[in-house]
Amino acid sequence: MTRMTSMKDVPREDMLTHGHGACPGCGYAATAKNIAKMLGPNTVVYVPASCLVVFGALYPYSSWKTPYMFTAFENTGAVTTGIKAALRRRHLDATVVGMAGDGGTFDIGLQALSGAAERNEDVIYVCLDNEAFMNTGIQRSSATPFGAWTTTTPVGLEVKGNRRFKKDIARIVADHDVPYVATLSVAHFTDFVRKVQKAKEVRGFRFLHCLTPCIPGWRIEPSKGVSINRLAVDTGMWTLYEVENGVPKVTYKPKAMTPVTEYLKLQGRFKHMSEADVRQLQAWLCAKWRAHYGEEAPSPPCVMPGHEEVLAHDGDPLYGI
């Protein structure tokens, strides 16, 4: 097996085959498909309750060519640990990968994830982050960005959409001192291939955090998912970086910062946002930009005085990474 460095090297054979029941244009399916394809046939896949269970394996059918297992919502870390232990006991060597959603990672599965990371189990944990509990009908999770509409953060007269900023899960996992943590975006192909390849080679607990657009949950056009992912990186809503043995490194830096409104206007979940809310989100992004890329965000769109008090990061060099 040669090292994969670009899309050209990715094998042709799919491990998540066609005929699954995802919505047209599903970013979740595209990301899972590509990760599974790169990990290859010698893989055991575990999926907790999420869309991936519903569209990828409806008893007695399955889209997976690899061995596949599914149990409850909150134990991706625990079950992948168990699968790896069973394989070790039977002297088999295979990659064990858990693919959880953001709800099953950020909120309900955090303790099992933290346990597996702290024990440095030899598994790959993939978080497919579509920024809410989408499978159950779009409820907010701690991955939901500021201002987004969900069914549990509705647009009311007083409060419009989600009031909290997104939790930085990759940083939480990186603070467990695991060998490899990376953030991915399906629109940045070469970066994606490189990071999955690296995760495949390293032993120990590896965490991949992917941004995956959700057509009904983000209220977007089915064809726009990948373009929106690209915009997410250009506006600073998503940063592509990796943390290898505790050393953080940004792997892709946009040439210029796109105003966040470009990202918001393509998505129905943000269409109610007021001027003040957009300003607040932009200020948060400017602080994030400075923390991640280690430099001031370019003046348009970041010309807001006093954005220091929005997020004080008290000089922590690892802030946000």
Added chain:
Amino acid sequence: MYEIRFHGRGGQGAVMAAQTLADAAVRIGFQAQAFPYFGAERRGAPVEAYARIDTAKIRTKSQVYRPHLVVIMDASLLELEGPASGLRPDGKVVMNVAQRPEELDLGAGVDAECGTVDASSIALETLKMPVVNTAMLGAVAKVWNVVPLDAILEAIEDRFGGKLGRRAGMLNAEAARRAYEATVVGRTQGKREYVQPKRWLPVWDEIPIGVSLRKTAHVEEEVGPATTYQHHTGRWKWSTPLYKKDKCIRCLRCWWSCPDAAIVRQDDDYMRWDLEYCKGCGICADICPVEAIDMLQGARGTWQ
């Protein structure tokens, strides 16, 4: 008691259509109920929605098995199941299809009054979206005289206007009015036999020890890993990609981004589209740097 069954695909608004029809019936003094039924999939998967209309309080809560009126929102549903099954002898059918009623075949034993309308085109023209529910309600008013058009238009304006804004309400009412004008009424007589495929759901004592389902062939189909190839999800699509090989620069982006693995990378790195599984989302056309892919309206073809 009148019972109505809507057959649609997820995203076409069958649920809203049933609710709006019930709402319109309530406006003219009837009692009504409406509720949907669907599986775990989302957009594009077959959906049923039901409405019951009666002069007295409705105590039945079951699904509708013997409808007076069947509304078929997508012609491709005919290939999957017999949507007109259980239709009463005096029942009526409304269908979203460009053909005339006489040319349709809704299954053996169906001999019914039928209205057809090309609701997809009307919806695309008025709403700019392939959401056909309101247009179908306009056609219902033409074929079925229990709930008049005025009540339906009023219900559409209130429900859709309240949910999506006044302009959307007006546009949806406009779509219904146009569909009412365009509906062709005739008779349809069916000859085809619809056979429900046999489904094998292995129970616990049929599964090997360890409770893992291996790939097994059974009766007419396979179960176990990598068996979803038997689900031809290409029937979900509203638009079809057209690939122009001479423009293609073999950058592989479409192949990479296709959520359904419906794009097959050839040995020479050119692509082929497996339209049996392509859901027509349009990501490939959106992401192509040289515009080698166009999206055509409507579903067509199996391979390209």
